[in-house]
Amino acid sequence: MDPNKVGIYFSAKEKKVVRITSPYWLPEPPDWVLVTNQPNETLLKVRDIIKQQKLLSDPSAVTWGSMPIKE
Numbered sequence: 001m002d003p004n005k006v007g008i009y010f011s012a013k014e015k016k017v018v019r020i021t022s023p024y025w026l027p028e029p030p031d032w033v034l035v036t037n038q039p040n041e042t043l044l045k046v047r048d049i050i051k052q053q054k055l056l057s058d059p060s061a062v063t064w065g066s067m068p069i070k071e
Contacts, residue, residue: 016065
């Protein structure tokens with residue numbers, strides 16, 4: 001797995017972030033944006049990054065999501 005794809009991804013549509021540490025499922029653009037390569041970042045810090053990157057005007061509603069289950 002490419003280590004540059006590990007981290008926390010954000011979906012503005014869903015107002016969710018997911019933590020990716022394995023190649024099980026990789027979120028795809030444009031729906032998902034990698035906001036940090038630090039998979040252990042806190043939700044507060046991730047919200048701050050989202051605001052700094054101007055991905056969402058009010059990131060206070062952003063919550064943790066989960067990866068879809070593969071069949």
